[in-house]
Amino acid sequence: MDAVFKALADESRRDLLDHLRADNGQTLGQLCAGLPAMTRQAVSKHLGILEEANLVATVKRGREKLHYLNPVPIHEIGERWIGKFERSRLQALSDMKNALEQEKSDE
Amino acid sequence: MDAVFKALADESRRDLLDHLRADNGQTLGQLCAGLPAMTRQAVSKHLGILEEANLVATVKRGREKLHYLNPVPIHEIGERWIGKFERSRLQALSDMKNALEQEKSDE
DNA sequence: ACAATATGCAACCTTTTGGTTGCCTGTCAA
DNA sequence: TTGACAGGCAACCAAAAGGTTGCATATTGT
Numbered sequence: 583m584d585a586v587f588k589a590l591a592d593e594s595r596r597d598l599l600d601h602l603r604a605d606n607g608q609t610l611g612q613l614c615a616g617l618p619a620m621t622r623q624a625v626s627k628h629l630g631i632l633e634e635a636n637l638v639a640t641v642k643r644g645r646e647k648l649h650y651l652n653p654v655p656i657h658e659i660g661e662r663w664i665g666k667f668e669r670s671r672l673q674a675l676s677d678m679k680n681a682l683e684q685e686k687s688d689e
Numbered sequence: 690m691d692a693v694f695k696a697l698a699d700e701s702r703r704d705l706l707d708h709l710r711a712d713n714g715q716t717l718g719q720l721c722a723g724l725p726a727m728t729r730q731a732v733s734k735h736l737g738i739l740e741e742a743n744l745v746a747t748v749k750r751g752r753e754k755l756h757y758l759n760p761v762p763i764h765e766i767g768e769r770w771i772g773k774f775e776r777s778r779l780q781a782l783s784d785m786k787n788a789l790e791q792e793k794s795d796e
Numbered sequence: 797a798c799a800a801t802a803t804g805c806a807a808c809c810t811t812t813t814g815g816t817t818g819c820c821t822g823t824c825a826a
Numbered sequence: 827t828t829g830a831c832a833g834g835c836a837a838c839c840a841a842a843a844g845g846t847t848g849c850a851t852a853t854t855g856t
Contacts, residue, residue: 584700587694587697587698587699587703588698588813590694590697590698590766591694591695591697591698591813592694592813592814593691594814596694596769599770600769600770603770609832609833610832610833611831611832611833620815621815621816621817622832622833623815623816623817623834623835624814624815624816626833626834627814627815628814630834644822644823644824644832645822645823645824645831645832645833646823646831646832646833647832647833651770653770653771653775653779654779656766656767656770656771657767657771657776657779657780657783658783659697659763659766659767660763660764660766660767661783662703662707663706663707663710663758663760663763664760664763664764668760669764672760672761672764673764676764676765676768695843698843699843699844701844716802716803717802717803718801718802718803727845728845728846728847729802729803730804730805730845730846730847731844731845731846733803733804733805734844734845735844737804751802751852751853751854752801752802752803752852752853752854753801753802753803753853754802754803797856798855798856799854799855799856800853800854800855800856801852801853801854801855802851802852802853802854803850803851803852803853804849804850804851804852805848805849805850805851806847806848806849806850807846807847807848808845808846808847808848809844809845809846809847810843810844810845810846811842811843811844811845812841812842812843812844813840813841813842813843814839814840814841814842815838815839815840815841816837816838816839816840817836817837817838817839818835818836818837818838819834819835819836820833820834820835820836821832821833821834821835822831822832822833822834823830823831823832823833824829824830824831824832825828825829825830825831826827826828826829826830
């Protein structure tokens with residue numbers, strides 16, 4: 583679990599997860615295009631860390647490598663500090679918040 | 690949100706959250722007693738970081754300061770990368786896992 | 797008032813981390 | 827086969843993070 587938290591501690595890596603969530607199964611090159619402020623080697627290093635933390639799974643296809651977001655470790659974070667009752671209460675709250683924001687963007 | 694992930698990146702701070710989850714509202718001194726491998730100043734620093742990340746809320750009572758775990762930011766982590774459908778699926782899986790572990794410890 | 801208790805603040809040091817540059821390997825298409 | 831494309835590896839550097847020591851402040855009980 584330590585690797586998961588360490589991996590999530592960096593903004594660039596969270597951005598990478600965001601990009602994968604928006605478009606799953608991207609190659610290193612594609613992800614680099616989405617983060618122009620970083621060299622390919624830096625992105626590659628970050629992906630390595632995310633992969634080691636089991637937050638992304640990869641499939642090699644020819645000379646390219648596809649990256650997929652794995653949500654399981656993220657889900658397990660909540661299991662650690664949030665009780666069963668608290669969870670449904672918090673979920674209700676954030677659902678309500680989302681709904682309100684939805685309404686707001688509709689008007 | 691950055692502060693939250695940074696705060697959770699450290700094992701000692703996660704331990705502190707565990708201790709608070711087990712027994713909410715502890716003072717600095719009490720928490721130190723639970724982590725004998727660290728000086729009071731180190732624990733204090735960690736608590737400061739957790740407080741800044743809004744993961745713990747504090748109440749001053751006389752000369753002591755009580756620390757309470759705040760689960761809201763933790764819950765919001767899942768909201769970022771886990772979709773609505775995925776969430777219920779993952780929850781069902783971990784509930785099943787917990788149930789199986791429960792049975793196992795009963796026998 | 798005063799000593800003990802509970803915590804806060806700041807300077808300092810060591811390790812870890814994010815990032816870069818440079819070079820190497822493997823795969824595809826002409 | 828050969829050049830271009832996709833990615834991997836390693837050494838190195840600057841910045842950030844965790845931890846310690848030392849001292850200061852505030853509250854409590856006698």
